[in-house]
Amino acid sequence: MKDKILKKAAEKFLTLGVKNVTMDEIAADLGISKKTIYTHFSTKIKLIEATTYHVYENMEKGIKEIGNRDLNAIEEHYVIKDFALSCLKDENSSPQFQLQKYYPKIYSEINKKQKSLMENMLRKNLERGMKQGFYREDIPVNFLCRIYFIQMLGIKDRELFPETEFSTSQLVENQLEYHLRAIVTEKGLETLKSYIHNND
Template sequence: MTIDIRERVLNSMEELAYRKGLIAATMDELAAAAGISKRTLYRYFDSKEKVIEGVVHRLTGRIERDVDAVVDSDLPPPEKLRRIVALIYENIRFIDAIAFQELQKHYPHIWAYIDKFRAARIGRFKKILEEGIQSGYFKAVNPQLTITALLAAVRAIINPDFITRHALSLDDAFKELFNLFFNGISRK
């Protein structure tokens, strides 16, 4: 029963975050959305911060599992990259630029976890890049340099300050960055 309630709370938080924003959602709204009392909610999560941590950890676990499955598949390298970018985007679409900024400001340890996770997962792109170079799909670029540049670009662009300063949506920033990356390495 514990898992069911925890999952309902995390699912409800994702839905509320998509509609209202991650930080704007209240524990009262979360309890109502999950169909439980506030007392029950606090039995499972002693603070909103713990709920947000739960959402982030579940999200990163899902992304890690899905990315690993794509990397280990027999798909051609360009399709692997497209699928990975699509699945990452699909999993983070409920987090807007303001929520990213609020996470960075109010929950710096959660933001640090996200940044560390991004760096570790982007490293998986190196394997795909090397496969693509060997099979002729991608230009003969230096894989380590390319991945390091991509990570630096992700940290600079998929970043709350950059997105809000340049009036971008997370969606636009994400799509443009990876479009630039694909066009830079692809043989046409």
């Protein structure tokens, strides 16, 4: 039952935002009493914290599994992008900013974990891409690991990128292509164009 609660809470939090979902709504969707939820999570904050880590751990596991597959560096980026979007259910910015505003301690801890995960993933991808000849050998790896994370946070700012103009999937797609075009070799550019064309 605990896993079912986490799964349902994640679905609702990602869709509606952590502040907008009540324990009663989660209980009603699961067909259980609110008391049953409190048996596993003593407060809503405890449920939010557990759900946040649940989503992160699923994403971490999936990204590591993708990294162990025999993909070229460019394809790996796109597979990870698609996986992340499926995990986050094409989320808007509301869950992230509500977490940051109302639950800053949880946000800070998960942000550190996300940063570490993304830097590790990107560093391995950059090294793989250089070895495969898809990325330039002179790229500043440390800089790129950090600027990529900043970009991913930045595109979630809905004041800069209003939902009426940009969908989440469009923003992530554009940001990834922007990142790759800055670092690819001629061989990498041809592979990138081919991948975009075949998956358009």
